[in-house]
Amino acid sequence: MGMTIVILLLLYLALPFAELAAIIVLAVLNGQKKRRIDELNRELAAIRAEAVWRPENAPVSSEAESGFAVPRDSGDWLNSPSAPDFAQGFPLPAAEETLSAPASCGAVTYGPAQDWVETERAAQAPTQPDTPPAPAPIRPDTPPAIRQGTVALVVGVVFVILAGLIFATTAWRILPDLFKVVLVMAFSGIFFGASAIADHRLHIRATSKAFYILGSIFLFVAVLAVGFFRLFGPEFSLTGRHRYLLLLAGTVFTELALFAGLRKFTETVYAGCCLSGLTVAAALLTASFHPGRLGFALGLACYGLLVTGAAQFLMRRKTESALPGILRIFPMFATINLWGISALVLIVLGTGVTTAAAAFLMAGVHLFLGLGLGRNGGDSGEMCQAYLAMFSVQLLAGLWRLVAPETAAAGLYTVAAGLVILALLERGPVNSAAREALRLMGGVAGLLLFCGILLAGIADGGLTAHGFICMGLLTLDITLEALKFRNEALNGLHSLMTAAFLNYGIFYLPLSLNRHLLIAALVFSGLYLLGRRIKYPLASPAGELLFTVLAFGDAALLFTRAVMGAGSGSRYLMAAAAVLAFSATVESWTRRVEPLRQALPLAALGLPVLAVSILEVNLGIFGIGCEELFLAYLMIFMVWDILKRDRMQIGLGVLGACLGAAYFLIHYFRGQAVAQPFYLVSAAYLVVRSRGQEQRARAISVYGAWVLALAGVHTACYPYLALSVQRRLVVLAVLAAEYLLLRMRKPAQEMEGFFQIGFAVIYIAVMLGFYRGTGPELACLPVCLAAFAAVYVLTYRTGGLNLHLLTAAVTLWLPAALIGRYQIGEERVYGATLAFLLVFGGLLRAKWRILEPDERQKPGVRADWFCVLATPALLVMAIAAPGREWRFACILAGIACALQYAALKPLRRAAFTAAGTLAVLAFWAQPFITWPELIRLEISLIPAAVYIRSLEAVWGKSRWMYNLQTALYGLCLLALTLDAFATNRLADALILEGVCLAVLVPSCAGKCRRWAFISGGTALGVALYVTRSFWLSISWWVYLLAAGIGLILFAARNEMKKR
Structure with missing residues (x-):
């Protein structure tokens, strides 16, 4: 009984595959028949294109190849207008099909190997004896129907899939383990058989190859099944000790099958799969000895060496294109295999001789291949660089694993050893491509060594002699490279490494930090100055700039420690020496670069600061304040610049920086009146400096003098006015007086721009002070509004800089400041704001339109930004209004602002549209009528x-x-x-x-x-x-029935239309 069940199961399993094979055979045969029919139809089409109706006594040609007779001497009739068009895509009859013409035109019989026979000559018209009858109407082409073989194939495949699923879910669990293994092997045999049938009988090579690969894979699956079901005991299971031997056996069987198929399948992908199996077999063979992960990496490295050697042997005996079959892709396989094993060696981490030997072995192989390929150019040169890059990586990895450094010093020396090896190889008898690759990898090793030195200093808690030695070695290597190639990049790198080496050595000395900083500042300043005196072959602008920056950093740090520390005479002297050294460096730079001549006062600014610190902290008995020292310092440079005009141009940038520093150091600590001499002296200097200059430079000096004078006025107001708003309003009034005086003399356009900028900046400062106020500033509000009106009209009327946009934008925040900061009632603020907008806007509209043509502006028009920005501001106020009344008023004011654009014809329709929108909003927001709840929405939608x-009336139809x-x-x-x-x-x-x-x-x-x-x-x-309650009470099947009937009726209607 059990055997019967097994046989039935086998039949149940085999029948779908037999059906699949039959379906494939039928599909192929059907396809062949269809192709033959298509060929016959094409031949018949060619014959019909040449066939014509012959006259009564015209001779008939011999039979055509397809079995149809063709009349002769019919060329004249082909040129007649009544000739039928045979090129319109008519379908042609089969080889043994008979077509008959209509009775009115005569019946013509077409048959294989027969002449054309005229059956009804009486039907021809007597006036046209030679006129042929019309050809038989032929139905147009119809799209080809779905082939029966395709349908059978699809249905059969579905049956096979369903049968497999049913079998897998019902019958697999009741089979014994041995039978399951045999069943898997049977699958392999079925696939091999299907491959043979597809190749020899059906001649479908691609399908045959797919079946063959599946059969080979199922051999491996069968061996896995043996291990899974433990047929050879637990040792040869998938989790046993000899599992790798089991997997090796499966790989060997699969490889034998695949290599056996090389006689038929010689494609590159197939051959690559065969060769890849060798690597899998080698890995499993190595793993079967249980060598551990380090030994496994070494074993695969030996295998990679053997494969690479074999590839080199084959390539030296024959060229790659001359190698037969699978050996043609063997060199490419060896390359991929080598790179994969190299990556594995790098991934497998560890220390000791074993893993180091694997890395050195891979490094040697890559070095051999890189030096061999580097003799050629092009792609070989690129591969040479890749090989040598991997050689460098493997070399460093091998050295690190062999030494296994436990201290930072050992790690540094290990990386340094790799750098030395790369440098020696680079300077050896190698080709240019290899030298370039070795130089690049040497640079990478040098970068690693430099980072290692920094990390070692962090790990050891300070600088060490080992780091100093490695830094010197790295600097020596880069210096030799720079001397050899002499390019700007290497020269700059040499300067960088020299600076790093000197800094390391200086700070390694057993001295205090202040002395370190002083020595470093003197050394780097001296190196720069010495480089300017002596022609050093490796000098570069980047190196000189680097030395200058380092000198500045050391001097600045020493200066900060001297000023901010406890203070001592030696510390001040060291800081002064560092500042002087840096100043000498800057002075040398100013001789070379013209714009840097103005940087010397900044560079020497540390000297008066140090003097102030000494006088106030240490001495304190001369009664000299810091303001006198800074003033004397500025006057010295001003006199120097006045006497030597071509020597140093200080300019407004340096003076502004010095005055700013004096302002921060003096104004906040010693009182406001102390800053007045700085402004007066600076203004006088600018006036004197402006004489004899060109017009633009003179204007800049005069503008600077005015700015300083205004700053002096602002400073002079401190003892009398307590509020910043008041002081700034006084400055604005003084500037207005200067403007009025100069307007009588008709100033140039540059002066107009200067005054406009001044008015705008000072007014913005006034409003910012008002916004920061706490209450007393509220008394200045009328003056601020008057100042706004004057400044806005001035900048709007005469300016092409759109400064009135800034003044308008800063003023529109005024209502929010009054409500939020000054706690004024919202209704009072809303009323005053609306009144000011309407009055000031009306005055502006009385003189100018909201957009005026102005060629000075980029768009060609000048906008009244106050009124332009007033519309969105009113909308914001309407949203935040305290009541419906003020919201309604704000919307009405917005309508007035929108109607301002109606004066301009291009914007008239847009203005009316916006005003209408606001009118609808005003109707919705009106507080006077309360509509009933029932019709509120309907009434609101009427406007x-x-x-x-x-x-439609505004924009047209x-x-x-x-x-x-x-x-x-x-x-x-x-x-x-x-x-x-x-x-x-x-x-x-x-x-x-x-x-x-x-x-x-x-x-x-x-x-x-x-x-x-x-x-x-x-x-x-x-x-x-x-009525949704009624429709929800109906059952769902009614809707389904209705939908079905509707679809049926729709289909029936379409069918009736087709008929």
């Missing part, structure tokens, strides 16, 4: 509907306007619909139905399909929603 209708109106009306209808759905009141639904009917009737009468559909659909949707 919106009127506004939408009026858009057009397609886009019609679409826009439709969208807006649709939104109104949607609002009514949502309201009816939300309130669920019958009255709202009836109102909506009435509106829809009021729209539907005229739409149908006027044949407006769009609104007929919209209104009718809305009415129907509302009716269905209102």
